[in-house]
Amino acid sequence: MIRDGFFRIPRLAWAVVLLLAGSGVGPSEGADVFLGVTRSEASRIPLGLLHVVTPSDLARHSSEIRTVLEGDLRRSQVFRMVHPPFYPELAGGGEPSADLVKKAGRQDLQAAVWISLMAKGEDLALEGRVYDGKTGQMVMGKRYLGEAKHLRAIVHRFSDEIVFQYTGERGVAGTRVVFSSSLTGSKELYLMDYDGYNVRKITNDRGLNLSPTWSPDGNRISYTSYRGGTPAIYTLDMATGRLWKMVGFPGLNISPSWAPSGGELAFASTLDGPTQIYRVDREGRELRRLTVDRSDNLSPAWSPSGAEIAFTSNRGGGPQIYMMNADGTNVRRLTFSGGYNTSPAWSPKGTAIAYACRVDGRLRICAISPDGAKLAQLTAGPGEDESPSWSPDGKHLIFSSTRSSRGDLFMMNADGTEVERLTFSGAKNNSPSWSPK
């Protein structure tokens, strides 16, 4: 059954799993553990923010610091936010005493956070401390210096450090998402923080810019652009601003995907007729064809080891998810449930492949284990959901949905719980890709 600390499948997904099991189509057992480690509320560490100290001229930042930190730690799936009472001893601005922390600890606080914000010249200095509720001792202390406009980034950094302290794995609060949006009438690429804040435009050609994806080091974004007249794959170097056409064969060149090594890019092209999957090296040379077939093959997604590639193919009629070795051999079909399954995304830990599945006429987000044995439908409700992309820690998925607009981006836990809307632009926002770090 469901063990503490393991994945707890939402009621809806269970329903689907049971339905499939009943109809003899798919999985019957073990689906509760294949999507990762979403902790149940009860097994999360109770953490509270004791106080944010600011001089009066910076007091306006204190509620933002609180909101950002609590949002990050809640989403981390590691902590449960509790709200300690206000301790008058802290009002003077001094750090908490061991006795005070222990007092808070007796109120169900395993970890107590205390933050002090100060001006340092033009910049801000944020000192964050974490205390153990039982011993009252400080377990971690960090002082961050940065520009005032980067205050959210500073708090995200501190959140990620807290997650690291308690799990040994950094949080994802400092990550970003690149996506395609029709905000200006054409389709341009935008970046935003992982929580939907700080949306900024990164392409400017007033054409179509689609399917952005990150290189594994986070330094490059590759995407499909019509800027030269036909759809070609361009790569933008984030540090230098250099933009270059990486794949520009006649016809269609789409769905780029970087190998985990960063040494190769897989993509789909109509170079030889129907849409096929190819790979090139990091400079766009050494072309190798991977699929040899008369149907359409596209949307390659590398396994985290780089040994395999999942992709969409309609060789059996409608589009389904297939897998092959990274050299194109050993092709086998992965999805059999439903008539329309596309856009695979391999989880960072390798245990699941998320994809867009059509169920009862609507696109949903589904996930399947690489052996095909375990399957879950993760989204439901109004609208259509597509383009899943994993957070680098594998605990979240971001996807686009028309549930409340023409197309906005939503984040959810890997098991489909805690869906959170991230964009509110009123435009068509789609094809999100979560940065690797």
Added chain:
Amino acid sequence: MRNQSFMFLAVIAGLSTVLMLSGCPKKVETAKGTATVQEEKVAPPAETVEPGPAPGPTMEETPISREAEAPSMEKGLGDAFFDYDQYTIREDARGALEMSARWLNGNPTVRVKIEGHCDERGTNEYNLALGERRAQAAKRFLAALGVDENRMSTISYGEERPSCSDMTEGCYAKNRRVHFTVQ
């Protein structure tokens, strides 16, 4: 929220007064323990914007509206429509393409670009492949009616350039099309 911060400030102000009145506060044991505070500079990762519009052919600045598509209709190049998730040429599309073939055969110097389009219901990348299939199907059909293949190029826009933007079946049906532009 606002009320809370007011109370907060009031409490802080009150306490400071108490502390001032009572002279120096007693030194308290802090909880620093063995951990130390480490310092770190925070600057978000470098980000740049791509260097602006490309030289050479660029796209229209506004989404194509049905009005903008009208000129090719006058030239006798009407849109041909498709069934959902299909690229086979329907009976009514045959008629439209036969008309286009007649016009192209009567204007042998004209070169056309055949655009394949989809409705918004499939996924974006798969629709790019589907739009390419539709454009190729139309091209093959016209070639069979005697139009020189070298006069025709194809491009897929997938679901990215709808001619009709409502979320209705009527609109979706209009968006599943091949459209001609004279080059």
